[in-house]
Amino acid sequence: MTESLTINRLPRAFDQSLGDETRALLADLTPEQGDLIAGTAGSSPYLKGLIEQERGWLPQALHEPDHALAEVMEAARALAPDQLKPGLRLAKRRMAVLTALADIAGAWPLEKVTAALTDFGALAADVAAKAEIAALIRRKKLPGMTEDDIETAAGMIILAMGKMGAHELNYSSDIDLIVLFDETRFDPDDFYEARHGMVRATRNFCATLSDKTAGGYVFRTDLRLRPDPAVTPVCMAMEAAERYYESLGRTWERAAYIKARACAGDLAAGERFLDTLKPFVWRRHLDFAAIQDAHDMRLRIRENKGTGGSLSIPGHDMKLGQGGIREIEFFTQTRQLIAGGRDPDLRVRGTVPGLAALAQKGWVPEEVAAKLTNHYRAHREVEHRIQMIHDAQTHKVPQSDDGIERVACLMGLSSGDLTKDLIRRLTEVHELTEGFFAPGAGPAPTPTPEVTFDQNILARWATYPALRSQRGRRIFDRLKPELLSRLAKTAQPDEALLALDGFLAGLPAGVQLFSLFEANPHLIDLLIDIVGTSHALASHLSRNASVFDAVIGGSFFSDWPGLEVLQAELVEALAQEADYETQLDLARRWCKEWHFRIGVHHLRGLIDGAQAGRQYAELAQAVIAAILPYVTKTFARKHGPAPGRGAAILGMGSLGAGRINSQSDLDMIVIYDPLDQDMSDGPRPLATRTYYARFTQALITALSAPMSQGRLYEVDMRLRPSGNQGPVATSWASFIHYQQEEAWVWEHLALSRAHVVAGDAGLAQDIEAFRTELLSRPREADKVLREVAEMRTRLAAAKAPAGVWDAKNGPGRMMDIELMAETGALMAGLANRDVMSGLDGAVAAGLLDVAQAQTLKDSYDLCWSVQCAARLLSGKVIEADKIGEGGAAFLCRATGFEQVEALQSALQDSYSTAAEIIGSVIKEDEDGAQH
DSSP states (O other), rough: OOOOOOOOOOOSSHHHHHHHHHHHHSSSHHHHHHHHHHHHHHTOOHHEEEEEEEETTTHHHHHSHHHHHHHHHHHHHOOOOGGHHHHHHHHHHHHHHHHHHHHHHTSSSSSHHHHHHHHHHHHHHHHHHHHHHHHHHHHHHHHOOOOOTTTTTGEEEEEEEEHHHOOOTEEEEEEEEEEEEEEEGGGGGGHHHHHHHHHHHHHHHHHHHHHTTTBBOOOEOOOSSSTTTTTSEEEEHHHHHHHHHHHHOOOHHHHHHHOOEEEEEOOHHHHHHHHTTTTSSSSSSOHHHHHHHHHHHHHHHHHTOOSSSOOTTTBBBBSSSSSHHHHHHHHHHHHHHHHHTTOOOGGOSSSHHHHHHHHHHHTTTTHHHHHHHHHHHHHHHHHHEEEEEEEOOOOBOSOOOOOOOOHHHHOOOHHHHHHHHHHHHHHHHHHHHHHHOOOOOOOOOOOOOOOOHHHHHHHHHGSSSSGGGGGHHHHHHHHHHHHHHHHHTTHHHHHHHHHHHHHHHHHOOHHHHHHHHHHHHHHHHHHHHTTTTOHHHHHHHOOOOHHHHHHHHSSSSSSSOHHHHHHHHHHHHHHHHOOOHHHHHHHHHHHHHHHHHHHHHHHHSSSEEEEEEEHHHHHHHHHHHHEEEEHHHHHHHHEEETTEEEEEEEEEEHHTTTTTTTTOOOEEEEEEEEOOOBOSSSOOOOOHHHHHHHHHHHHHHHHOBTTTOOOOOOOEESSTTTGGGSSEEEEHHHHHIIIIIIOOOOHHHHTTTOOEEEEEEEHHHHHHHHHHHHHHOOHHHHHHHHHHHHHHHHHHHHOOOOHHHHHOSSSSHHHHHHHHHHHHHHHHTTTOOOOOHHHHHHTTTTTSSSHHHHHHHHHHHHHHHHHHHHHHHSSSOOTTSSSHHHHHEEEEEEETOOOOOHHHHHHHHHHHHHHHHHHHHHOOOOOOBBO
């Protein structure tokens, strides 16, 4: 048994005699309950009437309020069709008086009060709608439907919107509904008859709820939130509504659907419909353009409702006025729209839960969220008291002193204290929210030395795609002074202007990005830094501007999370998507964000070249490992599960060694173990060899095919056995045989850097065990050195260095030192994959002394730093006189030199010294042959 209603606070009676008269009508009240009744009845004519009507029921209800509430709901659910109108009105009356008294007494918090009212609203709509559907089915007006379809309302979907959707319904609120029906449940030939029946049922059930009878009304219903209400029927087909939102849906409708909830009728169909709208409501990028839309909506509301102007408490609209409920809701919903596409945790319906989620994720300061939450609850309490007085659909503070006094009495306050409290709260809400919504003229540029920019360049900006729309141009015009101000501060303003010009020219659209900059002015510094330094990053940005989203996502400048965390994050994200192509596009977008992050960290000196190389490699491995199961699953749908143990992906070259740069291809070999199976078992079975060959092509396509989000990586399979002439996938048995019996020394050298990056765990262990054993076998030094010498000669002939800044190709450069390290690893029987361990192996094998090995290590570090920085700067071999002031500064910072000239000199000395050391191991005979 539940406890009697707890009295935590008591109202004051505006008219004590009215309260005493009402108290006298009720027996079995405790003194505190009597004071509650007297104070309530003496201030609210509406509640006084309800109390007197329910005087026989109320004492017991106050004794066990939770039980009484459940009984009211149960009785309403069990109403016979011919008793719906009076029965629902009786239930509403009891629900209203009980929740009002529990609210006034402080026994129930705001959330319990609004939840009780909302749940009753949903029940009433469900009962009334299903009664109408049952009547239509009995009269054969819904083709194909039987009594079994009544439970799901024959596919009628009732969506609760606004406060009803968010479980925030107030005392005298309309219930905002959108009514749809699932047209797939009807034969296409019966569509119009079914729609006619659904429209009729909608009108009738709304009348059941909203018609005013001798017993009052249940809820006023408002159906105007449906698509284009002036021309559409009150009940639409799901498919028609979906087409509308996809093509014509507006920002205010996106905001409305944050709170949308299937509340009655066919709940499962309603949830399916809401799922289809997620891409409409929740944009994949950070949607700062929604701020301007919300701001415009607020201005239109103020203009239409006359709620602007100075703050005055008499007549103030607690919902739409300055500092009111709507400002808190707009503030919350707009931030949810901005970031909810990237973070599903922000997709909550209620205002208070929304603020809590935004604070937890760092989108709203915790102090601001706490203040707005407190003010929201207080505003809603005042709103409820205003509506309790006369059951009026109003949110306005009364104009008269007596009216304000009545509201204050229901809150147990004096009118003076209430007025002071309202002024304080409304003012603070307005101050906390107004700055967020008013973009104004953009950030004020700081004073800078006078710089004259090329007017021809500035003039052509208006012709670029990103600036052709009026809205994009308007936002950019607000940003332009700050952009030019910051450009003027760069070392080479004209050079930076050209870089920015190239970036703007490549942008396909500008509204979202310019809105992002306007809301986050610190990003302009990063943009200027990037376009003035790295052509590769700037070019990438112009095609993928949404990667800026990650910068303000909260953890952009945090430490590198590592391979396991990365892989788990991508796996979790992919699991949220059901469509294969959508999954591949998601992987591309996710990878680009992390790729961009590594580049920015490197550009700004947060990590060095070696760290960047490791991070790029871990990112690639995470992507391959996360995507592989989806490729496997999709391929298996056609051709059956993979025969045998499946496949493993053997990373080769830089990927295998765990160090790649921003432009690296991925060198891979696919090895499979069919065991004793010669065919797959599926709808279209394939011979094992064909199965894995086609599977490998599917994997390559998944990684390298250009899609809407670009491509992930270029894939190079030339290091597989027999090179381009061999099959794209190699069986485990063939791989073992080839490596033991046919492989060239250079292929064993390549194996010294191999590493399984994804695939069957057992097969991966076997591959690693075989690789380790194979490399540990004794070698004939002269034979190895002879073949290495031949390979070195071929490399020199095939890839001549493209100048001093080509740190990869040529004697004494990266590939030459890597070859020396591979030789050392092979001669010493080492399984370690990195260059430094290989050079130590060369010492152990007697090929190098310790000093020579250290010199080569230092040379390799310098070469890698230059190579990694160069790829970030331009995507190709750099020319020092063309990378600009910012590029030169980054190159020096990345390598630890003060001047480019000093770096160039050090590189030339390094090449010569390293080439000489390697040449001392691989000497030339007089006839030109090497050994």
